[in-house]
Amino acid sequence: MDKKSTEPAKDLSPDGRSSIHGFTHHAEDILPDREPYGPPGVRGLIANPFVLMCAACSTLGGLTFGYDQGVVSVILVMDQFLERFPEVNSGFWKGLMTAMIELGALIGAFNQGWIADKISRRYSIIVAVCIFTIGSVLQTASVDYAMLTVARLIGGVGIGMLSMVAPLYISEISPPECRGTLLVMEELFIVLGIVIAYWITYGTRYMAGEWAWRLPFLLQLIPGFILVAGVIMLPFSPRWLVAKGREEEALHSLSRLRQLPTSDKRVRQELLDIKAEVRFHQQLNAEKHPTLQGGGLKNAVLLDLACWADCFQKGCWRRTHIGVMMMFFQQVSNEDMTNPWKKLTTVGSLLESMLSSITRLRCSKPWD
Structure with missing residues (x-):
């Protein structure tokens, strides 16, 4: 059982739960003699290569997110791109087009919670990849500014869904000894995607014609296809x-x-x-939201919104605060705030990151 000297006394019920300020908490009995699956950290991954393969497929979602972030930053300054989209020469329209993917990611992360609960983490990854693929194809085939902006919005929805469900799926399939190591892989793949995008656009920017920027957009379909192929082999959570x-x-x-x-x-x-x-989680939801337990799409969406609100109530707000601020400072440290037109993108990225962080906290164990 978790012991915190700063917390008030708890009245334990016969089923091992306690109530504090109206919130029910689980009294977890940790067995000291519990036998581990294997060594912790990287050694644990080597001991179970199947889980490593599953996590690698899931973290391709982070790769697509990082790739798109990196590819746009170089494409925006290509002469071939500016000739096709002269509107991008204006600071406002450039910022709007760039920020569309963050707005889409915000929408995707916000809705992925109930989708993952409804159709499974595995199938929700497939849905996210399909949406991202549609957005990537439209970006590659864009003929005017409006089409490109809408395409980035659609692609952003898929990226937001992947950035939320991939770490959730990893945490649910990972052995306890190496769960943290596997979750770090997503961040590693995001950075790897940015690096890959930089080198690809560095090589294509000297190509004649519009394929200098269309080809990098097209290549981001590859990790999506690999991810779909891998998901077919992945087990359900x-x-x-x-x-x-x-x-x-x-x-x-x-x-x-x-x-x-x-x-x-x-x-x-x-x-x-x-x-x-x-x-315990189901009983907790039933006690807190008894009118939303009937099943169906409407109740599922309303219950998801109610769980969002629970993140900001007493008893959970400290965990939410930590998750939000971690993502806040991560994004601030990665963005160039000296460019006034980039602030629009930064705000969208901050919102998407913080929303994704809260979603992961909402889906985690109630006593974590």
């Missing part, structure tokens, strides 16, 4: 399967992820922990 009442499938999925038989004690113990956490 065990936590999502348990939440849908498919416990036998969850056991086999967990067994596949851990490369251990279903009879293994560690697999059985982890499945038991997942079941306890999911049931």
Whole structure:
């Protein structure tokens, strides 16, 4: 059980839960003799290459996000691009076109929570890639400023969905010993995508004709196609399967992820922990939002909005504050605020990053 001297005394109920300021918390019993799956950190990844492959496929979402961020910064100064889109010479229209992807990412991250709960993390990744592919194709084929701006908005929706669901999926399939290492991979892939975009645009900017900027837009389809192909081989999240009442499938999925038989004690113990956490989370939602438990699309969307509001209530606001400020300072340190026209892009990027961070916190375990 978590022990915090600064918290008031808690009244534990028979089922191991406590109530503080109207919020119910889980009293987690951590077994000191629990047998780990393997070594922590990078050594744990080597011990389970299947999980590493699953995480690598998921982090391609971060690669696409970073690639788009990097490719636009160079394309904007290409003479071939400015000849096709003279509106970009104006500071306002340049900032608006650049910020469209951040606005789309804001919309995508905001809606991905209930979509991932409804159709699974796995299928929601496919939906995100399809939306991103449509946006990329339209960007490649753009003939005027309006088409390019709308294309970037559509592509941004897909990127926002990927930036939210990819780390969520990674956290739910990862062994406890190397979960943090796998989550760091997304940030690594974002930076890697930016570097790749810089080198590609460096090579294409000297090409004659419009393919100097169309080709970099077209190449961003490649990681999306690889991601879709990889998702076909990925298992469903065990936590999502348990939440849908498919416990036998969850056991086999967990067994596949851990490369251990279903009879293994560690697999059985982890499945038991997942079941306890999911049931607690469902009961907590039922107690806090009893009128939204009927099922259906309407209730799913309303429940998702209610869970967003819960992030800012007493008992959870400190965790939300930490997540928001971490993403805030990360974006501020990466942006050039000396350019007044880039401020529009920076604000959109800040909002998308903070929203994605809150979404991950909302989907995490209630006692984390």
